[in-house]
Amino acid sequence: MARNTLSRSLHDLGLSAWFGGTLANAISLNSASAEAGTAPATGAVANAGWDRWTPVNAAAIGVHVVGSLGQIAGNKRRLGGQQGVASMALAKTALTAAALGVTAYSRVLGKKVSEHKDVPAQDATTPAVDTPDEVAKAQAQLRALQWVVPALTGALVVVSAFAGEQQRASEAGKGFLQRVNPAG
Numbered sequence: 001m002a003r004n005t006l007s008r009s010l011h012d013l014g015l016s017a018w019f020g021g022t023l024a025n026a027i028s029l030n031s032a033s034a035e036a037g038t039a040p041a042t043g044a045v046a047n048a049g050w051d052r053w054t055p056v057n058a059a060a061i062g063v064h065v066v067g068s069l070g071q072i073a074g075n076k077r078r079l080g081g082q083q084g085v086a087s088m089a090l091a092k093t094a095l096t097a098a099a100l101g102v103t104a105y106s107r108v109l110g111k112k113v114s115e116h117k118d119v120p121a122q123d124a125t126t127p128a129v130d131t132p133d134e135v136a137k138a139q140a141q142l143r144a145l146q147w148v149v150p151a152l153t154g155a156l157v158v159v160s161a162f163a164g165e166q167q168r169a170s171e172a173g174k175g176f177l178q179r180v181n182p183a184g
Contacts, residue, residue: 007073008071009067010063010064010066014062014064015060016157017060018064018149018153019150019157022057022146023154025146029124030046030124030125033124034123040119042120043124044118044119046113046124047110047113047114049124050110050114051114057103061103064096068096078166082166092156092160092163099156102149103149106145106149112134112138116132119131119132121139124139125142127139
């Protein structure tokens with residue numbers, strides 16, 4: 001079996017940045033924006049932070065996707081030959097698609113918020129009394145979604161660890177035997 005160090009590294013580095021960055025922003029940036037001093041400054045600080053993170057996050061996601069495609073190509077034989085590998089790959093693909101979808105939708109909502117440069121807010125995801133209705137609705141959705149992306153990408157980390165365990169010689173051998181003789 002050939003080594004897939006480059007694709008595995010791209011997969012893992014991209015995923016770790018995607019997971020860690022969105023978790024850190026949910027925990028720190030969104031709530032810390034309330035420290036800006038005034039309601040309009042709070043919105044401006046949150047918008048500036050997310051605007052700085054977005055290109056890094058997009059690069060991390062791209063690196064992860066490239067690494068994932070490399071992993072699929074590198075494990076083509078295992079996908080068809082080792083029992084359990086195809087279902088694991090399908091689960092990873094579904095989780096990745098869900099994380100991509102939620103990330104993209106969060107960005108759309110974030111743009112609704114950032115269109116109002118100095119939008120008054122209590123913090124990045126909590127509107128102030130005088131926050132425009134459209135922005136307040138987007139913030140309410142972002143308040144929930146800020147935890148969905150790290151949950152999905154965290155689940156991807158767990159499934160990836162499981163995938164690594166499937167590559168152990170003992171697991172690979174057992175998986176190939178189960179594919180050849182499902183009753184045995």
